[in-house]
Amino acid sequence: MTTRVASGAGAAGEEKAEPSPFERVWALVRRIPRGKVASYGQLSRMMGGRLSPVGVGWALRAAKPGAIPWHRVVAASGAISTDAESPGEQRRLLERERVAFRADGRVDVEAHAWRPRASHGLARSPAWHRAAECCARRARHRIPMSSSLEILAFDHVGIRVADAPRSEAFYALFGFEVVFRDAKEPVVILRNAHGVEINLVVNADPTAPVSNVLMDVAGKHSGITHVALVVPDLDETVRFLGQHAIPITGGPVRLGSGTSLFVRDPDRNVVELRVRDAGRPV
DSSP, X not given: OEEEEEOOTTSTTOEEEEEOHHHHHHHHHHHSOTTOBEEHHHHHXXXXXXXXXXXXXXXXXXXXXXXXXXGGEEOTTSOOOOOTTSTTHHHXXXXXXXXXXXXXXXXXXXXXXXOOOGGGSGGGSXXXXXXXXXXXXXXXXXXXXXXXXXXXXOOOEEEEESOHHHHHHHHHTTTOEEEEEOSSSSEEEEEOTTOOEEEEEEOOOXXXXXXXTTTSSSSOOOSOOEEEEEOSOHHHHHHHHHHTTOOOOEEEEEETTEEEXXXXXXXXXXXEEEEEOTTOOO
């Protein structure tokens, strides 16, 4: 999760690893002392705005368990997480570090705010200065920017649903487990044993028609029409779907370098189950 940048003069052609925005967040969070807290917005500002406060939250969620003291990051108001997976955990960890809470359940930010010296901010780090100098050189010499941004991987797909337990039960049949419930946003993150991730966005209108506006109406709207999941064997997939009374709504059909069939989730979202040709990596 690093960005490669060319080093300065004297190291022709050498490349150094530039921390990614998430890694910058993790490094900052590791600096927060015991008994102190920082806000999402504060960390965003210390990074020079490389990530928004919401992006800082996603970085915390992406960290490996135990890798960073995530519990020391709170809302600017002092509000803490109410994660349904581990209710009360953040407060327990903070109280263990003698962080005081007000009567309304919020952290006493005035008493426990982390106020680092400016040199502690990664926006003032050598890596930041190298990046700033690179941008200055481009501006001076009108060096053309890259014509494309490198994408390392597909991270997840977001699927809008109306009923979280119903959707969780459906996707559990495909090996997905709940790994996170957002305390503020209607988002449930599912992940399977191979690291495939689906985000359920639980804000669909439960009274809306059962048709899929992208797939089932005459007028065609722009948007993501389906999610495609790779399965190891098509015959076994067909048997499994029959055992669990999941109707096949399309296929099997040959598409490119694989064969696919289609089902619908409880909210009529289209799920493609695809077997790739032998020899093609998954």
